[in-house]
Amino acid sequence: MNDSVPSLATDQQVSQPPQPSRARRLAQLLLQGDRPYALYFAFAILLVVFSVASPWFLSIDNFLNIGRQTALVSIIAIGMTFVIIARQIDLSVGSTLALSGMSAALAMAYIGDNWFIGAVAGIGTGAVVGLINGVITTRLNIPSFLVTLGTLSAARGLALLLTTTRPVIITNDSFISIFGEGDIAGVPVPIIWTGLAVIGGILLLHYSVFGRQVYAAGGNPTAALYSGINIRRVTTLAFVLTGMLAGVAALVLSARSHAARPDVVQGLELDVIASVTLGGCSLFGGRGFVLGTLLGSLIIGTLNNGLVLLGVSSSLQLVIKGAIIVAAVAFTKK
Structure with a gap:
């Protein structure tokens, strides 16, 4: 007689929770945030209002124009997302863009009239500025607000000194076509570069170890440190990434x-x-996502475009845009 008691695991199949489909995971990514539908709802309202108010707004050409106009902000904002999630800030991105553009143009003028040389010089300059920001912030324990306020001035001053405030003309047709005036299947290349930055940002932030480390470093630095995460390295790399994307934006603008x-x-x-x-x-770190950043950029670009089409004065545009941004951030904050 067998007195052994059969295991429940052998008599019953242990139920496993169903794994979400890819479509469901994408929907969860799209709807991240404390008020998941607020941002999409605000963007939809803007589209409806401007479509009714202006007969020129609702057209493919105008939407492509919005994409071109927002490319610089969108590309750099992808990198800034990493920095802010890591509980830092970078005020030097505009000056980094200017310096990177000058570096790219001077490299093609004096080293070799080749678009690749210009691209390496521009993106490399941005990476160096980002590295300086990250190293000073993490190694000297100086708030990034003060560090990047300093590099904002220094990078702009260096850009002015390189050619004694004169512009540098770019004549390389390949460079102009690849980064500025070309198109792929009718889509302007600035929008293509924006799309590539967004895809790369999503993969890096949401589907990589580095992305999880960025969230940890910004959300709970103490816990991240005890978990073995090198917060200095993660923070520095976030600054470098932002500088590199400022360099890409510089190539597009130049x-x-x-x-x-x-x-x-x-x-x-x-x-x-x-x-x-x-x-x-969140400016307090630990929260954010790339598609939200892109939509935020598109909302600002659409607002600028719509107000121009309606003939609103530039001074009133600033007032309206500022009020809407403050209201939207207040509504969607934690």
């Missing part, structure tokens, strides 16, 4: 302008930070 100017995009960092926070990223 190619569209056929020249690099040291005095461009002053105040761009404010639109970048506004896009990130409007997209649901």
Whole structure:
């Protein structure tokens, strides 16, 4: 007689929780945030209002124009998302863009008239500025607000010194086509570069170990440190990534302008930070997602475009845009 008691595991199948489908995981990513539908609802309202108010708004050409206009902010804002999630901030991105553009143009003028040389010089310059920001912030324990405020001034001043405030003309047709005026299947290349930055940002932030470390470093630095995460390295890499994307934006702007100017995009960092926070990223770190940042950038770009089409004065545009951004951030905050 067998007195052994059969195991429940042998008599019953242990039920496993169903795994979410890819479509469901994508929907969860799209609807992240404390008020998941607020941002999409706000964007839809803007589209409806401007479509009714202006006969020129609802057209493919105008939407492509919005994509071109928001490319610089969108590309840099992807990197800024990493920095802010890591509980830091980068005020130097506009000056980094100007310096990177000058570096790219000068490299093609004096080293070799090749678009690849210009691209490496521009993106490399952005990476160096980001590395400086990250190292000083993490190694000297100086708040990133103060560090990047300093590099904002230093990078802009260096860009002005390189050519004594004169622009550098770009004549390389390949560079202009690849980064500024070309298109793929009718889609302008600035929008293509924005799409690539968004896809890369999503993969890096939401589907990689580095992305999880960024969330941990910003959400709970003490716990992250005890978990073996090198917070200094993670934070520095976030700054480097932002600098590199500022370099990519510099290539796009220089190619569209056929020249690099040291005095461009002053105040761009404010639109970048506004896009990130409007997209649901917390300035206290640990929260944010790339698609939200992109949508925040598109909301600001659509608002600018619609107000111009309606003939609103530039001064009133600033008032309206500021009020809407403050209201939207207040509504979607934690």
